[in-house]
Amino acid sequence: MNKNPSSGPRYRGIRDIFRGQILIKYLAAVIFLLPLSVLAQLPIEVGAHEDGRKLTGLAEIWHDVDGTSDLGAAREAYLRGKFQPLDSAGSTGLQPGAFWSRFALKNTTDSPLTLHIEYVDHQLIGLEAFARRLADGADFRRIGGMSLSDPFSAREVSHNRFVFELMLPPGATNELLVKFSSDELGVVFPSMRIWDPKSLQAASKLEAGVMAFLFGGYFLMSIFALIGGITSRGSIFYIYSIYSASKIAVWCTILGYTHQYLITEHFHWSYMSFAGAVTILCGLVFSRRFLQTRSYTPRLDYLLRFMLANAVFLLVCALLKLTALSVISITIALLLYPLIVIVAFVRWRQGYKEAVVFALAWGLLVFGLVVQAMRDLGYVEHNFINYYWPPVASFFEMLTIMAAIGLMVRRLRSLKEQAEKKYTEQLEVSKAQLEQQVQLRTRELKDAKERAEQEARTDPLTGIFNRRSFFAEGEHLLKLAQRKHFPLSLLMLDIDHFKSINDEHGHATGDLALRAFSRAIATHIRDIDVFGRIGGEEFALLLSEKRQGALDTAQRLRREIASIELDTAGEPLRFTASIGIAHFQQQADIDELLHMADCALYQAKRQGRDRIVEFSEAEQVAEAEASE
CATH class of the missing domain: 2.60.40.2380 (Immunoglobulin-like)
Structure with a gap:
């Protein structure tokens, strides 16, 4: 029997697997050492x-x-x-x-x-x-x-x-x-x-020449616009001049010439974002000004304001060198760029003919940016045409916009000439017709002046003298009384509990009460009397009356006021008034007399309202001493 455990079928299989792994590792090592090619x-x-x-x-x-x-x-x-x-x-x-x-x-x-x-x-x-x-x-x-x-x-x-x-x-x-x-x-x-080096050098010179031509065109457009702004004092020319100059900065920076010739040391990618943000900002400011979106398309103007805010955000991101946020912001800006074309067509439909030329100009720019976006996203193959199309489209955009500005200036000049022609025709009208028009216009101006003076002199709610007119007319009557030595009395009238009327019935009812109050007094005084509202629910009445006559008038007015009845949602509203009277005794001015009547009115309020109180200097002194 074979005692070697590695010689059995089971162990021979394990050995074969082990040898296979060694072979795989060997092949891998050989492949790793082979050239990558x-x-x-x-x-x-x-x-x-x-x-x-x-x-x-x-x-x-x-x-x-x-x-x-x-x-x-x-x-x-x-x-x-x-x-x-x-x-x-x-x-x-x-x-x-x-x-x-x-x-x-x-x-x-x-x-x-x-x-x-x-x-x-x-x-x-x-x-x-x-x-x-x-x-x-x-x-x-x-x-x-x-x-x-x-x-x-x-x-x-x-x-x-x-x-x-x-x-x-x-x-x-x-x-x-x-x-x-x-x-x-x-x-x-x-x-x-x-x-090969010579071919690249020749192509670089040709490319630099073409771009120099474009930059020169931008520069000339900027200078011409600046001169137009100086001569015509039109802000649209200054904005266009800045916008055109910004085009030089952005394309010079994006295409690498700024790094090559201007900022040769310490250049940073954020300069491209910064230049782009400035150009976008200038373009949006110019578009809003040229299309007058704030006045004629206010709703669309909110979207343009959002685009302006995004351009400012891009500017900040570029300054802070925030890469991801800069990319997101400029992507949003480019996606919203076609909106300006829509706004231009809306203005054209409103009758602004130059807007269709502006739409064509901006459409050229948008098409160039769309081509660039499609190329950047990998949908369009990179080639010489789509690489240079954005700056070329931007150049033709500026040329077309300049044509639109020219059309706008031509229209304004035509309107000016029409106005001058119309004015000349008016001068040729017969003398009788001209005099008739002048007289008619004079009467209209006189009526308008009288209406304006009346409005300036009267209280808009009640139709009586306002505070300013009361003092002017009262001072005049007071001076006359001083010279002629005839009696004067000043009545201060105040609606009792007027605040509660406003609180319980509303300000509309309060205004109704003030009008009814004023009407009740105005219908019971003479034309020579001076009646005005001097503040809130306080009124003043200057009478050319002796003491007793003034008291009788005050009593009659108090009863008339108490008989006023206003219709409200609930029960009929009634109210009363307190009256303070001061008699003229050679006072220096209307203010002093008004102060005396106001003190008497205050006494009437303290004594229970709905009453008449005459000013007494002795009582005022006694009251002042008691309060001390």
């Missing part, structure tokens, strides 16, 4: 005259969600099969972190090649490139690294977009790993253009 796509063949039409592939892309992976992590991810084809038209869409691209380039010539590999867009925050030659099995080495925050002078190739240089020996194939960083949240276009 064994499992990769075919290399891209390049020659001596690359003009940027040839692009690096999108077949091997890996999304590093955290954005912290280094070269070693990228190689491990490649071995694990995490590099996959990009399932879009060329963009990753709005994603956090970083993306890695793997591709290989093969020199098909017998001479060494120097290539410039250019990133196709302007929105990238940072780029790192690593390469190795496949033939000698060397390890990867870093051949390029750049960031928006680095000084522009640190770039190996001076270009407004990221470009790194690659040297290829004759017939050699180099494998590359490129990391595209977009900070917290952004859009990445992993494919890059392949150039």
Whole structure:
């Protein structure tokens, strides 16, 4: 019998499994040591005259969600099969972190090649490139690294977009790993253009010339608008001038020229958001002013105000360098941009003809931004046309808006000429007709003046003199009494318990009581008497009467007031009045006489109301001493 336990069927099976695991590990080690190109796509063949039409592939892309992976992590991810084809038209869409691209380039010539590999867009925050030659099995080495925050002078190739240089020996194939960083949240276009240095330089000069033409056009439009504002003093020209100047700032910054020529040190991505926020803000201010939305489309104007608030929020986020919030805010702004076209069409339907030209202008801008958004989201392939369409559309937007402003100025000038023509025709009217119109107008102005004076002199509720008119007329009567030596008496009248009338029956009933009170007095006095409301439920009556006559009048008025009956929801409302009388004794002014009558009125209130009390100086002195 075989005593070796490992020789049985059961243990032989275990041994075979163990050997199989060793074989698998061995194969894995061999695969790991093989060049990455064994499992990769075919290399891209390049020659001596690359003009940027040839692009690096999108077949091997890996999304590093955290954005912290280094070269070693990228190689491990490649071995694990995490590099996959990009399932879009060329963009990753709005994603956090970083993306890695793997591709290989093969020199098909017998001479060494120097290539410039250019990133196709302007929105990238940072780029790192690593390469190795496949033939000698060397390890990867870093051949390029750049960031928006680095000084522009640190770039190996001076270009407004990221470009790194690659040297290829004759017939050699180099494998590359490129990391595209977009900070917290952004859009990445992993494919890059392949150039020979001379072709890239020539294309860069042409591109710079075209953009200089656009920027020059913006500048001229801004200057012309500024001159128009100075000559016509129209605020719309100043706003347009600022808006046009902001276009230079935003596109110069977004396309990389600000970093290349102006802020070459300490540049930050937030400058692009800041410039965009300023342009959006200027555009919205101009749109509201040109379309006059506050006056003619108030409801839609609330949405424009929300857009203004969002632009200010974007401005703050850019200043505080809040990446995610900046992206969200600018996305909201772009989504709401087509609303301005709708507002313009509404104004056109209201009869504002220039609005349809403005709608065309803004539509051009919106179309350019939509194309850019579709490209950024990966629905449209990135190419030369849709890359430059937004700034070009923005340029034609400004030209069309200038045409709309010209139409507006032409309309205003036409209205002015029509007004001048009408005025000239009016001057040619016959003298008799003109005099008749003048006389009619004079009468109308006189009537209007009298009505205005009457309204200024009377209390609007009761129709009698107000406080100001009472004092003016009373002072005049007092001066006359002083010169002519005729008697005067001043009555202060106050409705008893007027507050309770308001509280129990409402202010409308209180107003009704005041009108009935005033009417009862006004119908029982003479035209030479001065009657006015001097405050609340207090009234004053200046009579050209001796003492007894004034007392009789006061008694008659008190009874008349007590007979007033008002219809209310419940029982009929009656009320009484207290009256204080002061007699003229060569007082200096109406204020002194009014004070004496007011003291007498106060005594009437204290004595039980619904009564008449004459002012007595002795009583006032005695009362003052008693109170002390």
